[in-house]
Amino acid sequence: MKSLLRRAYFAMLKRLGGAAVRNPRFIAAFAAPGIQEPMVTEGFVLTRLTRYPLSRPRLDFSDTPYDYVRIGSLQAVAARMLAAEVPGSVAEIGVFRGAFARHISAAFPDRTFYLFDTFDGFPDADIELDKRLGYRPWEQDFSGTSVEEVLGRLPHPERCVVRKGYFPETAAGIDDRFAFVSVDADLSKPIYDALAFCYPRLSPGGCIFVHDYDNHRYQGVKQSVDRYIDEQGVSAAFPLPDEGGTLVLQKAHGGRR
Ligand SMILES: C[S@@+](CC[C@H](N)C(=O)[O-])C[C@H]1O[C@@H](n2cnc3c(N)ncnc32)[C@H](O)[C@@H]1O
Numbered sequence: 001m002k003s004l005l006r007r008a009y010f011a012m013l014k015r016l017g018g019a020a021v022r023n024p025r026f027i028a029a030f031a032a033p034g035i036q037e038p039m040v041t042e043g044f045v046l047t048r049l050t051r052y053p054l055s056r057p058r059l060d061f062s063d064t065p066y067d068y069v070r071i072g073s074l075q076a077v078a079a080r081m082l083a084a085e086v087p088g089s090v091a092e093i094g095v096f097r098g099a100f101a102r103h104i105s106a107a108f109p110d111r112t113f114y115l116f117d118t119f120d121g122f123p124d125a126d127i128e129l130d131k132r133l134g135y136r137p138w139e140q141d142f143s144g145t146s147v148e149e150v151l152g153r154l155p156h157p158e159r160c161v162v163r164k165g166y167f168p169e170t171a172a173g174i175d176d177r178f179a180f181v182s183v184d185a186d187l188s189k190p191i192y193d194a195l196a197f198c199y200p201r202l203s204p205g206g207c208i209f210v211h212d213y214d215n216h217r218y219q220g221v222k223q224s225v226d227r228y229i230d231e232q233g234v235s236a237a238f239p240l241p242d243e244g245g246t247l248v249l250q251k252a253h254g255g256r257r
Helices: 002-022 024-030 042-051 068-083 101-107 124-132 147-153 188-201 216-232
Strands: 089-093 113-117 160-164 178-183 202-210 236-239 247-250
Touching (some): 068 101, 089 101, 089 188, 124 188, 147 160, 188 202
Parallel strands (some): 089 178
Antiparallel strands (some): 202 247, 236 247
């Protein structure tokens, strides 16, 4: 009986927590200026609500729920790279509506930011290729976006260079180095092409985040990253426990690959 009551009590707490998190008054009450990016998934919020006393530092829940681990990692990596003055531009390959690009722009306000996307969803040929290779890609529709929408979302649109169209064709003529790149194109061909283009141009100390490396819905990502690492070698590769399973590649200092 006691454990039944206990379970009912915790179920009620969770329900109340979920409702509160979606309530604008709750969001406003907990918004704390100065804490940049809360980005919590609902599960994470619930954990906090039930396990942490309210006297803990307050998180700002005012932004859309998004991947806290990936964004926090970007911010930590960016702070370290800026302190070490790692030279180069930044880029994202696979932008869609700019949800992550917004954070890259904020984290690297003074760097040139290349945005690569069709802005019209997956190229048919790349989807067909992954199907033929047996990767069973998740055919999500990423067509509902536009360059204007994305630029309107970024804090520093004046630093952006938009390359709309099929990657890697859209990379032609770019003679630049990179400090940070987010590769989020989901399918095996653009992932491999992105690494082949970006890694040789990555500054020592620079990082590439490859999203969906550990995502069973896009099995071609892991295949391409592993193939690139086997063929070309990279200095360091380590995973993040974020949604989608990002793999971070970092280039070492001192002339090593
Ligand atoms: C998962 S979405 C990107 C999500 C985005 N990073 C975000 O923060 O929401 C994948 C994107 O990759 C783009 N993409 C995939 N293959 C591409 C290619 N070969 N050339 C250009 N864009 C491509 C798609 O158009 C789509 O917008």
